[in-house]
Amino acid sequence: MTVWGGLVRTARPQQWTKNILVLVAPAAAGVLLQPERLAAALTAGAAFCLASSGVYFINDVRDVRADRLHPQKCRRPVAAGVVPVPTALAAGVILLLCALGVSAAVSSALVLVLLTYEVVQVTYCLGLKDQPVLELVSVASGFLLRAVAGGVAVAVPLSPWFLVTAGFGSLFMAAGKRYAEAQLVGRTGLAVRPVLRHYTLTYLRFVWTLAAGVLVTTYSLWAFSVHDLSDREQSTWNVVSIIPFVTAVLRYAVNVDSGEAGEPEQIALHDRVLLLLGVLWAAALGASVYG
Known part of the structure; x- marks a missing residue:
């Protein structure tokens, strides 16, 4: 596996299906067929794709030592040494910043929602994942914030x-x-x-x-x-x-x-x-x- 292949795998594009939640509020409000609002919702979804991939990079850097001792997670590109730790960390930060930039093209309110998502998820990676109940709420908030982002992106009341x-x-x-x-x-x-x-x-x-x-x-x-x-x-x-x-x-x-x-x-x-x-x-x- 090449470094580029490892970067793509670490980004976990298969997980982007979660971001379809961004379309729920616009669809329920009946505005999803309006071109401008559809574009805003899709842009919000793209921002969450970038942000979630950035979080995965941070997570794999944080867990690299534990993953190397795990019978399955040791195959992850960062743990396996395919993607160097500094490269993975840089990719994660760049993706998180790019996500904020993309969301800024829609509205400042969407930037706030996305920033909240990034802060909560990075905090989860850095230690919140080991705190019972709090980690459950953190994981659940990721789904909730996606749904909220859809309504914020198209400016419909939730x-x-x-x-x-x-x-x-x-x-x-x-x-x-x-x-x-x-x-x-x-x-x-x-x-x-x-x-x-x-x-x-x-x-x-x-x-x-x-x-x-x-x-x-x-x-x-x-x-x-x-x-x-x-x-x-x-x-x-x-x-x-x-x-x-x-x-x-x-x-x-x-x-x-x-x-x-x-x-x-x-x-x-x-x-x-x-x-x-x-x-x-x-x-x-x-x-x-x-x-």
Whole structure:
């Protein structure tokens, strides 16, 4: 592997699928088909792609010694010595700064949201990842800030129900991932991450059950108010969207409970039923807003 190949691999472009969350608020507000606002939302998504890749570089530099002792993470380009530590650190800083520059092309408010994301995620890499509960909130905030950034980029008001739904949906996925990792440790004894020593399966199960309950409740309340955000007449499709949404949450919970909920985007792409439910949910919500 060349240094350039190592840089690309360290940037983890496969993780950029998370940034589709930036489009959720503009889509729900019914403005995604407006060229200027679509361009702003896509620019915000690009900024988050740069920022998230920059964070991965910082993370791999911070963990280089531990990764070299790990049976799987030792293959990471920085740990394997393919990408020198100074090069990786420089690439991370450049990407973080470029992300802020790209977001500045949209608005100062988006810069603030992105800067908050970068500060929280870099702090996570530098030590917050070892603090129980705080690390869960940190991981969840990454998903939430993406959703907030979409609304900020296109200058649409964010419903309180939307914010609570996005927040607890993020916590549900973060806690589910930790639950799966804790089960993996129990089965194999493989040290996945140090913070898991502070959690029990019962506690993590409590967290994602609580998050799922709030998520379903607040989404249902939000779905009844979608038409208010798009200045359209009341539609039954926003209520219909609750059905595939709740079913998808239950389906995702099957993956969580079986210990298979690793990266959320991998579960969504490999579980065809979950993917179909996502399409049905998007179609119902789209019919409500754009129909």
